[in-house]
Amino acid sequence: MGMKKIFGMDRIQHELEIAMVPHKVVDEISANSQQYVEELAEFLRIPSVSTESEHAADIRHAAMWVAKKLGKLGFQAELHETARHPVVFGHLLVDASLPTLLIYGHYDVQPPDPLAEWITPPFSPSIREGYIYARGATDNKGQCLTYLMAMEALLSVTGRLPLNVKVLIEGEEEIGSPNLGQFLQKNRELLRTDVIAISDGSQFAPGIPAITYGLRGLCYLEIQIQGSNFDLHSGSFGGVVANPIQELIEMLSRLKNTDGIVAIPSFYDHVLELPPDERLEMSRLPVDEMQLKKYLGVEQLTGEPDYSIMERKTARPTLDINGIWGGFAGEGAKTIIPAKAGAKVSMRLVPNQRSSAINEQFKSFIRSIAPSTAKIQIAEMHGSDPVLIERNQPAMVAAAKAIEFGFDKKPVFIREGGSIPIVGLFKDVLDCGSILLLGWGSPDDGAHSPNERFSLEDFHRAICSVAALFYSLEECYRT
Amino acid sequence: MGMKKIFGMDRIQHELEIAMVPHKVVDEISANSQQYVEELAEFLRIPSVSTESEHAADIRHAAMWVAKKLGKLGFQAELHETARHPVVFGHLLVDASLPTLLIYGHYDVQPPDPLAEWITPPFSPSIREGYIYARGATDNKGQCLTYLMAMEALLSVTGRLPLNVKVLIEGEEEIGSPNLGQFLQKNRELLRTDVIAISDGSQFAPGIPAITYGLRGLCYLEIQIQGSNFDLHSGSFGGVVANPIQELIEMLSRLKNTDGIVAIPSFYDHVLELPPDERLEMSRLPVDEMQLKKYLGVEQLTGEPDYSIMERKTARPTLDINGIWGGFAGEGAKTIIPAKAGAKVSMRLVPNQRSSAINEQFKSFIRSIAPSTAKIQIAEMHGSDPVLIERNQPAMVAAAKAIEFGFDKKPVFIREGGSIPIVGLFKDVLDCGSILLLGWGSPDDGAHSPNERFSLEDFHRAICSVAALFYSLEECYRT
Numbered sequence: 001m002g003m004k005k006i007f008g009m010d011r012i013q014h015e016l017e018i019a020m021v022p023h024k025v026v027d028e029i030s031a032n033s034q035q036y037v038e039e040l041a042e043f044l045r046i047p048s049v050s051t052e053s054e055h056a057a058d059i060r061h062a063a064m065w066v067a068k069k070l071g072k073l074g075f076q077a078e079l080h081e082t083a084r085h086p087v088v089f090g091h092l093l094v095d096a097s098l099p100t101l102l103i104y105g106h107y108d109v110q111p112p113d114p115l116a117e118w119i120t121p122p123f124s125p126s127i128r129e130g131y132i133y134a135r136g137a138t139d140n141k142g143q144c145l146t147y148l149m150a151m152e153a154l155l156s157v158t159g160r161l162p163l164n165v166k167v168l169i170e171g172e173e174e175i176g177s178p179n180l181g182q183f184l185q186k187n188r189e190l191l192r193t194d195v196i197a198i199s200d201g202s203q204f205a206p207g208i209p210a211i212t213y214g215l216r217g218l219c220y221l222e223i224q225i226q227g228s229n230f231d232l233h234s235g236s237f238g239g240v241v242a243n244p245i246q247e248l249i250e251m252l253s254r255l256k257n258t259d260g261i262v263a264i265p266s267f268y269d270h271v272l273e274l275p276p277d278e279r280l281e282m283s284r285l286p287v288d289e290m291q292l293k294k295y296l297g298v299e300q301l302t303g304e305p306d307y308s309i310m311e312r313k314t315a316r317p318t319l320d321i322n323g324i325w326g327g328f329a330g331e332g333a334k335t336i337i338p339a340k341a342g343a344k345v346s347m348r349l350v351p352n353q354r355s356s357a358i359n360e361q362f363k364s365f366i367r368s369i370a371p372s373t374a375k376i377q378i379a380e381m382h383g384s385d386p387v388l389i390e391r392n393q394p395a396m397v398a399a400a401k402a403i404e405f406g407f408d409k410k411p412v413f414i415r416e417g418g419s420i421p422i423v424g425l426f427k428d429v430l431d432c433g434s435i436l437l438l439g440w441g442s443p444d445d446g447a448h449s450p451n452e453r454f455s456l457e458d459f460h461r462a463i464c465s466v467a468a469l470f471y472s473l474e475e476c477y478r479t
Numbered sequence: 480m481g482m483k484k485i486f487g488m489d490r491i492q493h494e495l496e497i498a499m500v501p502h503k504v505v506d507e508i509s510a511n512s513q514q515y516v517e518e519l520a521e522f523l524r525i526p527s528v529s530t531e532s533e534h535a536a537d538i539r540h541a542a543m544w545v546a547k548k549l550g551k552l553g554f555q556a557e558l559h560e561t562a563r564h565p566v567v568f569g570h571l572l573v574d575a576s577l578p579t580l581l582i583y584g585h586y587d588v589q590p591p592d593p594l595a596e597w598i599t600p601p602f603s604p605s606i607r608e609g610y611i612y613a614r615g616a617t618d619n620k621g622q623c624l625t626y627l628m629a630m631e632a633l634l635s636v637t638g639r640l641p642l643n644v645k646v647l648i649e650g651e652e653e654i655g656s657p658n659l660g661q662f663l664q665k666n667r668e669l670l671r672t673d674v675i676a677i678s679d680g681s682q683f684a685p686g687i688p689a690i691t692y693g694l695r696g697l698c699y700l701e702i703q704i705q706g707s708n709f710d711l712h713s714g715s716f717g718g719v720v721a722n723p724i725q726e727l728i729e730m731l732s733r734l735k736n737t738d739g740i741v742a743i744p745s746f747y748d749h750v751l752e753l754p755p756d757e758r759l760e761m762s763r764l765p766v767d768e769m770q771l772k773k774y775l776g777v778e779q780l781t782g783e784p785d786y787s788i789m790e791r792k793t794a795r796p797t798l799d800i801n802g803i804w805g806g807f808a809g810e811g812a813k814t815i816i817p818a819k820a821g822a823k824v825s826m827r828l829v830p831n832q833r834s835s836a837i838n839e840q841f842k843s844f845i846r847s848i849a850p851s852t853a854k855i856q857i858a859e860m861h862g863s864d865p866v867l868i869e870r871n872q873p874a875m876v877a878a879a880k881a882i883e884f885g886f887d888k889k890p891v892f893i894r895e896g897g898s899i900p901i902v903g904l905f906k907d908v909l910d911c912g913s914i915l916l917l918g919w920g921s922p923d924d925g926a927h928s929p930n931e932r933f934s935l936e937d938f939h940r941a942i943c944s945v946a947a948l949f950y951s952l953e954e955c956y957r958t
Contacts, residue, residue, distance in 0.1 A: 065765060164513050178889060216717075218714075218814070220812045228776050228777050229776030234799045235697075235829065236895075236897055237792065237898025238797040238827045239739065239782045239792050239827070239896070240780045240781060240791045242779070242781045243799050243800060245802075245822075246799070248730050249732050249803070250737070252728045258729070295708075296935070298706065300721070301720065302719060302721045303719045309719055313717070313718050320722050321715060321722060322816070323808045323809075324724050324808070325535070325803065325804055326800075327803060327823070328801050328823060329802045330802075332804070333823065333825070334801060335801060335803075336801055338801070342808075344806070348713065363763070373777065381811065416713050416714070416715075417714045417718070418715055418814075
């Protein structure tokens, strides 16, 4: 019975030495796997959509659900009110001499639309072929619960945790965590920790567990150009009036050259070149270029010629125009010189670029190339600094061991091309460099999409990994 | 009584010699001015909006109104059905040895919206401070009727017209005259003429009557670029996937240099340089640059440095991006690499550029600079060839004399920056080079805008001018 059989694992014969994980804990996890899934389903039934105000009661319900669960585990847990949705915070002090682990997650979810595309309703969890389908399954309720379930098993078998644990589950991640920074600032002492674990992402590919050690940063700006007072007849005025679309595209075309190299002066000044060993490691990651092109529907990939696909996607800075508008975009023809035009431009940053400095470089470059006729406004939309976590630090080694224990496979170390702004927050505000980004999900889980799902095998393996992580972390901080 | 007194004109002492215009005709026009305005108001009350199918009955009503009016003048007039709205055609053969004048106009009007901005309802003509306000007042019912009223006065006083006259009033001008070409093709014999008169524009400025001898042509194209199959996360794919907006703007930025000179190879090959005498004449047109900049709300005018404002606006070819789109244009930030982008681009052409050739040049230039990753579609939207009418030909001289007679002022000869596709049609299909573009309106009449109006003084002066035109044309073709 239990997951052990289902997934054909036999922990007792497992070769990996994490001496401290009692076999009984693994047995306990396997024995209770059905119950964990039922609890996850219960959590998933709460439509805690953070962006829609009609779900305010559901949000509170989900927060209470988490706090209650923590309370059952012996945590001192409570809701901390913010300007919008409460943060659930709980802590369990085992022994002041032990290291402390802070677990971050979020109980809020994305809106489920388009509803018509769901095979089963988003808030009526359904199990099909080894997956649980529901909004929030992978992002983030399923991944979040792995920590609570692992602690439940540990406590049930051993009566105590090997570490001090703090749990912070917020309710605003899907709306950009607007109040988390203030919460962290106000509670720095309460949140003091040695390690932070975040499982809000995915493995490298199905069956290839990963530890993320790099995130790109982001600068996102909007440019608007105002020309004449109103749209003009291009017959009457074509030839004498500056066209804001023309001005805009002339400037935009100078931001990047055709090799994909960003042309803003000093843009690369602080970019850390990839060391040879890291490039070698990245080159070993399985990347199927043919399959990627097929998935994207493109005949060629592009970008900086001197870098590999993985390097370009995750470890090199880049610039993209995310949107552009101006003039007549309807059906047919309208012969106007538009009064205004605009674009959204964002840059992905890598260590040691700083979002604030790049914003300034961008704006001053635009000003330097702007035609004298142009009335330009540039707005900074949002940004975050890139993150690079030391791969060889003890906490990372401990996490790798724990994942190998849970997944029967050594994890790969990867950088991600996207940004997770809260990671920068944790790093800066809590001054904690040991952040473990352990994605339990899979890239094909459909986070933010209809029919979001989470593999029950991954759920089980992740719970085992978390149990192992408690011991491996304790061990590495002890030695 | 009558307009003569109102506008302080005294035709009897008029110095200009158009010997053949009987004084009695001018007196007749003055005496009937009130009645002409009433008839115009009656015509304006018919909401003959060609683009809206619920006005089909009004369209027919307006066509019948014109045909009936022509019938009363002794014309053999009838409605010719087309695929949509009928053409009214009438002719009055005076004497086979006399020259023939073909008059073109249109009885359809633009939609009146935004309705809320009209001071009085668009189809309830209202007279205020010397203007008649209604949709169609200047475009084109008022201008059109000047010909019918002038003929009525001539016939009433003299019993016959000095010329053979053909009248073609269509009902689809405001929707691009889609069926006029076929009508002309099918009725070339019926329409055979020596001169064509079109009054569907305006004077150079209030109080400065004009004859238009040049029109720019037009090429209008739409470019669409398809990138990946769907919008991509710019974090996950930024750096390896071509961005269609980037590809688009790179190409668009190469169409024109910063001096406003079009960079498409061979674009200027067939452009006739302006002869010195024409440049001199254009330089004498009153252009108030300060006022123009204030009206437009711009600090500087732009364009080819070696040409004057009037030259750049009307006698030089140009290129404008009329619209651009792609990606996310909403509020806030969305970090995507869009799947597609597009733009509408049009070029104003001058003699002897040809729309079909420029279309080909444009497309082959785009193809030559397109990145290999781009999947591009280019659609030709519509186009027309530029028109240049010999200024020194007898019909032009005759028209200038007639206008001077009616307006007490020599007209200026101008080129217009816009395009009137029907002019090219007439030129090509009817093989008639004597086309008189005699705008009776004023640039501030608000054609296509709320509170469209037509000056009653211009209405009266134009009727006198048309009466004189019959004689001056007859005279010039006789000698």
